[in-house]
Amino acid sequence: MSGLRLMAVHAHPDDESSKGAATTARYAAEGNEVLVVTLTGGERGDVLNPALDAPAVKANLPAIRRQEMAEAARILGVSHHWLGYVDSGFPEGDPPPPLPEGSFAAVPIEEPLRDLVAVVRRFRPHVMTTYDEKGGYPHPDHVRCHEVSMAAFEAAADPGRFPEAGPAWQVSKIYYDHAFIRKRLVQFHELLLERDGESPYTELLANVPEDEDKSHRVTTSVPCAAYFPQREAALLAHRSQVDPNGFFFAVPVALQQQYWPTEEFELARSLVPTSQPENDLFAGVQAP
Numbered sequence: 001m002s003g004l005r006l007m008a009v010h011a012h013p014d015d016e017s018s019k020g021a022a023t024t025a026r027y028a029a030e031g032n033e034v035l036v037v038t039l040t041g042g043e044r045g046d047v048l049n050p051a052l053d054a055p056a057v058k059a060n061l062p063a064i065r066r067q068e069m070a071e072a073a074r075i076l077g078v079s080h081h082w083l084g085y086v087d088s089g090f091p092e093g094d095p096p097p098p099l100p101e102g103s104f105a106a107v108p109i110e111e112p113l114r115d116l117v118a119v120v121r122r123f124r125p126h127v128m129t130t131y132d133e134k135g136g137y138p139h140p141d142h143v144r145c146h147e148v149s150m151a152a153f154e155a156a157a158d159p160g161r162f163p164e165a166g167p168a169w170q171v172s173k174i175y176y177d178h179a180f181i182r183k184r185l186v187q188f189h190e191l192l193l194e195r196d197g198e199s200p201y202t203e204l205l206a207n208v209p210e211d212e213d214k215s216h217r218v219t220t221s222v223p224c225a226a227y228f229p230q231r232e233a234a235l236l237a238h239r240s241q242v243d244p245n246g247f248f249f250a251v252p253v254a255l256q257q258q259y260w261p262t263e264e265f266e267l268a269r270s271l272v273p274t275s276q277p278e279n280d281l282f283a284g285v286q287a288p
Helices: 021-029 054-059 061-076 110-123 140-155 182-196 201-206 225-237 253-259
Strands: 005-010 033-040 079-085 127-130 173-177 220-223 262-270
Touching (some): 005 021, 021 033, 021 061, 021 225, 021 262, 033 061, 033 110, 033 140, 054 061, 110 140, 140 262, 182 201, 182 253, 225 253
Parallel strands (some): 005 127
Antiparallel strands (some): 173 262
């Protein structure tokens, strides 16, 4: 065991498998301690697999998503912790309706902050990952995930904040996950057009303007191609949330390994010296 610890903070079950999954699987396989923290239960998610009986699954969705999450964590080889908040859902309309009372993004931030600080102080990660200031996409739980994670990075090190949550712990680095940078999508889009004459990324790219591409923000590309099969298997474990014939699986794993063998992150804060570009989330961190 290296003695290094990585905590990946996510909004909903399945986010850990679609964002940075091969990276967490790699670090876990190499003997590091990896903890995925899921902030909500995903209770207000839709059933996105057309092969399932949607009404029956929806009626029991909270329990199903817990089972799916357990299987995904097993596949990735990581530990898992539920923070215990209720999914806020994605408000639609103009103007959007208010968030459900008591949901994760609606409760005062101090509540999940206190709880996440307690997890940080218990696990004592050297590195954390989360989402950027826009949440990766504008789901209120993703935006709140960013806010809570960044606040916990600071608060966990301050013995004057939440003293009941345990001894203070200073995380060395925190990253934003950039799983869906436009440059990567364009590369696979062009590959599929050349190979098949069509691509499921056409509509997706139309909704990601070039001026919103975050490729220039990437500081760290982690080689993890050997763990792409685990990433795909973990995502498929979330059967209620993933269409096995959808765009996530349009590019065969072998092509992904050949043309884009890394996962991308942005170093948001570092308290240890490191130079960029990086190829390791633990760069600059000294093993105990």
